[in-house]
Amino acid sequence: MSDLQVVQIAAEYPITPKEHGVEFLMDNRHLWLRSSRQWAVQRVRSTAMRAMREWLDTHGCMEVSTPILTPAAAEGTTTLFPVEYFEQQAYLAQTGQLYNEANIFAFKGVYCFGPTFRAEKSKTRRHLTEFWMIEPEMAYCDLDQLLEIEEQFVSHVVQTCLKDRAVELKYLGRELNKLANIMPPFPRIRYDEAIERIKQLQSETADLEQKELLNIEWGDDFGSPHETALTQQFDRPVFVVGYPTAVKAFYMEPWPGRPEVCKSADLLAPEGYGEIIGGSERMSDPNLLIQRIQEHGLPMEPYQWYVDLRKYGSVPHSGFGLGVERTVSWICGLEHIREVSPFPRLINRLYP
């Protein structure tokens, strides 16, 4: 050091080297962000986001922005934030997927990357009401090809963080060897098989509470305890393929010869971090699409343009959405997703 100049005499700093409670730290998020842990997490987040764009930009996808103010929901209307839009009702977007399905017919491979909003009253370590999602969508891509893209994409993101942010990850106490494992291929198990595995685990456990939590029948969607139990069997993310049509969104292609199952795949992160990707091959038949929209009790008018996509020249296509905060939370080995967002929005948290 050769020179010292006082820029400002700071007031008493609220955050001391002592332990603090969650509520206090969150109230002081604007200052908490300066501390080493938070600094490290944001650096990893930034690198992860860069790596996501990097991989897609060099693998046939271009970034296209999709709207945040939208007239209708993609997946039901219960979890949307309504906003006044002059004389109309609008909603904050919870996905850009439907718009990306329009984009691929102009650009072949696209992705959107931005905040999404879900008014779910979830109070868990895996949920935010505002989170960032990257959603690639590819023409001439079936489910098998989609899974290959996903495993390469996720591996690239993890390996880039490991290479460029080793100092930060070490500071966070992350076990780097667990991240080094994250390379393709990822195991693929069918939904039917996953149910069998969970039932097996349920019969093996002596813990009565756990036994109760693992209760499941074919046709049920997985809860968090199921995902955690299932992923503990693997050292890398695992694909669960072919969910029941009834528990998934309306736009997924039926499984050939098995209409009760759809060509969907979720990617579950290891170590209990849960679902980081939801993806599927999209439905191609316009008549079946109309039928599904009606079955889901959705109004027809807002989806007219979406049905049009199948009428005026369509090809097999697939896409997925990856939750940035969940992924970074897993990479950093954090206990709670709220530290991944610089200014997290939670069910009871809108400040600062």
Add this chain to the structure above:
RNA sequence: UCCGCAGUAGCUCAAUCGGCAGAGCAAUCGGCUGUUAACCGAUGGGUUCUAGGUUCGAGUCCUAGCUGCGGAGCCA
């Protein structure tokens, strides 16, 4: 919405069976000091989340509510 836990000084917490509400850190003042979460002494600091109730007496027990935390459901 449901289940569980918690709410005491600016922060983190203690208070035995229901019996005078305390400590550390921070602050203020003084001292000491090549420190790096410094040290020594002194001082100030409280609607014990709110509203009721039980009791001679409630931080402590009961009822309702509020807020937060953890989890479930829902989802990325």
